[in-house]
Ligand code: HEC
């Protein structure tokens with residue numbers, strides 16, 4: 001843990017200033033629009049497992065989504081919930097995600113209550129400056145840390161200011177809300193509020209107050225969606241999950257001429273210059289497989305794999321004890337009596353499942369190993385490369401036929417135990433998109449047994 005922290009210390013020379021206005025004002029572009037990219041609820045998903053084609057997501061592909069907008073014309077925000085718990089693996093992921101946000105030029109990360117807990121446990125609450133900046137509605141009261149962030153953009157000859165702040169939905173009263181924004185607005189300002197959950201009364205309050213132009217809360221589905229109906233204000237966005245999509249708000253000056261879409265903005269309290277001449281368009285951009293991958297993020301994932309290895313997580317996994325004192329004996333133990341089945345199995349893909357993980361460098365990752373070796377969750381099952389026999393690697397005989405100790409000891413007179421065709425334990429929709437509907441074809445590809453009663457069967 002110590003070396004892990006040391007490794008990342010450099011990263012966290014700190015946390016940011018209240019309403020830090022970026023010194024470098026982005027330069028204007030002809031189209032005049034700016035893009036606000038919103039991610040969040042990664043819940044530890046750094047990269048899709050790659051088990052099956054067509055998977056969305058991956059930090060290394062996110063860069064391509066952001067790079068569709070020039071640096072000076074975009075604001076990149078993460079709404080928090082970086083990881084799904086506080087295990088050692090989660091903490092490693094948390095650090096990696098923050099570092100990835102740096103590489104990806106995030107402007108801002110909003111930390112949830114759980115994120116703040118982790119940040120605090122990792123000793124990362126003490127600095128004055130961080131990249132990206134961090135805001136939270138849950139900072140400990142003794143830490144003088146920001147709940148808001150502002151960045152100004154040049155839009156043609158005009159300026160547009162984007163402000164992001166956060167609130168615990170339970171404390172969503174109007175007075176508290178007012179306190180979160182700089183008023184009066186001295187520039188046309190697009191105010192974004194991040195809340196931890198959807199609450200109608202918060203939205204009603206926001207509507208009355210006319211303070212907030214966009215409300216973002218964590219949604220339930222992978223895909224972010226626009227909840228409000230244009231031109232309703234505020235624009236309400238339910239964020240996505242697992243980094244499969246990026247929500248994008250395109251804020252652009254309306255073209256001259258009569259406006260049919262209606263204004264998304266009216267003059268809120270204290271606005272000295274109106275921003276009702278801006279249009280806002282929402283889209284959910286898929287982080288698709290075809291997108292180019294960014295080298296520094298590919299490297300960062302390798303660092304992650306290395307940290308997982310060094311932390312020895314496989315050896316620390318909790319393991320169940322098998323019933324009836326059964327133990328896993330490994331595929332080689334079946335060979336002597338089932339030579340035919342063994343040799344057939346060895347030529348099929350299940351016998352290479354571990355090598356497949358090695359090929360992608362994930363053989364030390366507890367999240368991967370479960371479906372690629374024998375009995376990873378049990379005592380006597382696969383533990384790790386150095387601690388376990390090679391015969392427990394791969395999807396072996398006992399993944400499907402159950403732990404074989406009794407069967408072997410009694411030379412076959414005790415039946416093997418498990419249902420043989422529980423394929424969907426591993427061939428889940430996420431890990432094997434083509435499995436459902438093609439069960440027969442999958443089944444045929446693994447045939448390693450003879451027709452019943454064929455000559456040479458073990459008797
Ligand atoms: C010492 C010899 C021996 C070893 C080692 C052995 N088996 Fe068997 N196995 C047999 C015999 C004999 C039968 C036939 C028993 C019968 O038909 O009643 C059998 C039957 C089976 C069957 C079909 C019947 C059933 O129990 O479901 C499966 C499946 C099987 N073995 C799997 C395995 C696996 C997996 C291993 C390794 C963990 C293994 N065997 C190791 C001798 C052995």
Ligand code: HEC
Nearest residue numbers: 349352353356371372395399420421422423426442443445
């Ligand atoms: C313990 C987890 C696990 C179980 C149970 C399992 N599989 Fe697999 N299966 C895998 C893994 C992992 C791979 C990928 C191996 C690789 O590519 O190296 C795979 C690959 C396959 C493939 C190759 C797919 C392709 O694209 O060519 C087939 C076919 C297959 N399994 C069929 C089955 C069937 C049928 C069952 C049930 C009788 C089953 N599997 C049960 C984990 C499992």
Ligand code: HEC
Nearest residue numbers: 049050051052356360362367368371426427428431432433
């Ligand atoms: C729930 C079980 C499960 C888990 C967990 C799992 N895999 Fe797999 N993996 C599979 C199955 C099943 C296949 C075969 C899919 C198919 O061909 O339909 C597979 C195939 C693969 C392949 C081969 C893909 C190909 O195109 O040949 C790779 C690589 C892979 N997995 C990597 C990983 C990594 C990395 C992780 C962890 C991040 C992981 N797996 C976690 C079940 C799993």
Ligand code: HEC
Nearest residue numbers: 331334338341342345350395396397399400420421446449
């Ligand atoms: C992916 C799952 C899977 C793996 C891995 C696997 N088997 Fe099987 N095995 C099956 C299924 C499914 C059947 C067919 C059962 C049926 O038709 O009822 C079967 C059939 C058999 C049979 C014939 C059973 C009978 O009743 O006649 C034997 C023996 C056997 N397997 C042994 C092995 C051995 C030994 C290994 C490892 C070298 C192995 N199997 C690996 C799933 C698997």
